[in-house]
Amino acid sequence: MDVTLAEISRPGRVDTGEGISAEELALAARNHGIPLEALRYDVTPPGLHYLLIHYDIPLLDPLTWRLHVGGQVGTDLTLGLAELKELPSRTVRVTMECAGNGRARLEPRPVSQPWLVEAVGTAEWTGVPLREVLAAAGADPGAAEVVFTGADHGVERGVEQDYQRSLPLEEAMREEVLLAYEMNGLPLAPQHGFPLRLVVPGWYGMAHVKWLRDIEVVSEPFTGFQQAVAYRLRQAPDEPGVPVTRITPRALLVPPGFPDFMSRTRVVRPGTVTLEGRAWCGRAPVERVDVSMDGGATWAPAVLAEPDGHPWAWRRFTFEWSPGPGRYELSARATTADGEGQPESQAWNRGGFANNAVQRIPVVCLEAE
Numbered sequence: 001m002d003v004t005l006a007e008i009s010r011p012g013r014v015d016t017g018e019g020i021s022a023e024e025l026a027l028a029a030r031n032h033g034i035p036l037e038a039l040r041y042d043v044t045p046p047g048l049h050y051l052l053i054h055y056d057i058p059l060l061d062p063l064t065w066r067l068h069v070g071g072q073v074g075t076d077l078t079l080g081l082a083e084l085k086e087l088p089s090r091t092v093r094v095t096m097e098c099a100g101n102g103r104a105r106l107e108p109r110p111v112s113q114p115w116l117v118e119a120v121g122t123a124e125w126t127g128v129p130l131r132e133v134l135a136a137a138g139a140d141p142g143a144a145e146v147v148f149t150g151a152d153h154g155v156e157r158g159v160e161q162d163y164q165r166s167l168p169l170e171e172a173m174r175e176e177v178l179l180a181y182e183m184n185g186l187p188l189a190p191q192h193g194f195p196l197r198l199v200v201p202g203w204y205g206m207a208h209v210k211w212l213r214d215i216e217v218v219s220e221p222f223t224g225f226q227q228a229v230a231y232r233l234r235q236a237p238d239e240p241g242v243p244v245t246r247i248t249p250r251a252l253l254v255p256p257g258f259p260d261f262m263s264r265t266r267v268v269r270p271g272t273v274t275l276e277g278r279a280w281c282g283r284a285p286v287e288r289v290d291v292s293m294d295g296g297a298t299w300a301p302a303v304l305a306e307p308d309g310h311p312w313a314w315r316r317f318t319f320e321w322s323p324g325p326g327r328y329e330l331s332a333r334a335t336t337a338d339g340e341g342q343p344e345s346q347a348w349n350r351g352g353f354a355n356n357a358v359q360r361i362p363v364v365c366l367e368a369e
């Protein structure tokens, strides 16, 4: 009997009215988001950072694991973890967001990991600047790209593959791009890429390749699945599309008060409610955050924390709100130094990528006790 991958691994599709399936629930249960109340922390505590894992978490032995660096280089390198740790290191605080964040709110809904707004987290990543390793290997300065391969393996839309992504050489040479072996001062957890992952501050999550095993300097743009097929902004399946790269601006509020277990509607009481949240963008600094209590009809400026020396991490904002009894819909929106803002309704693309429509939080304010 002939069995093909095409039978179990179908083309990308949009929801035609069936709703979120058990297959998507299986993905959502593996790949959790940040509980929005954890936006209160500057650095997301272990276990609360979102996760996105396409296939299985590989089991890697740190004693036998090696990183190979090759391609358009003077000398191929094979480095163990101890050798990498002897190279100069730095720590960078980075807000990472999945490119599919917000996908579940699109209509029609692209069938995939059904994120609402919670696919984000901030960590302190420690590792070797990638440029140090590329310099040690004698990477050809005229090369086009650098290709990163993870140790995980799977099949996607019929294509069997190792997880692979590339970066243009000039992005790979940025001083804050890291080969990270620590997250928040501890060895990487298995789910975050142990023993080594790429960290590309400012870029959506898909660029930050986990479980790194190979780095190849190449003279032509990489055309692997995660580069040329997935992670493109397109309207129709046969378009080449535009590559997904850096994070668009977004602000998220910590939902105020307390939640109803099932509806997640928030409940507050009259008085002063201090709203707080986080805002970030991978293209330009966030310069302004506005909040709305009436579904976006009117907006008021929030107080943005002073820059704290972490240009690749989110910024905190606060707003003193004095609600009276009634129903509200809370939103926040970020604006960058380049004047880029957030849409109130999202422009659609087939993969559901780079969404940054404003968050909406239903809140009821009860009568005073």
Ligand SMILES: Nc1nc2c(c(=O)[nH]1)N[C@H]1C(S)=C(S)[C@@H](COP(=O)(O)O)O[C@H]1N2
Residues within 6 Å of the ligand: 049, 050, 051, 052, 053, 054, 055, 096, 097, 098, 099, 121, 149, 150, 151, 152, 163, 191, 192, 193, 204, 205, 206, 207, 208, 209, 210, 211
């Ligand atoms: N090897 C490998 N790297 C990967 C992935 C993966 O499935 N395999 N997922 C990517 C995606 S889509 C995202 S959003 C981030 C998530 O990183 P985190 O799980 O540490 O938050 O890892 C990226 N790196």
Ligand SMILES: [Mo]
Residues within 6 Å of the ligand: 052, 097, 098, 099, 100, 205, 206
């Ligand atoms: Mo992602």
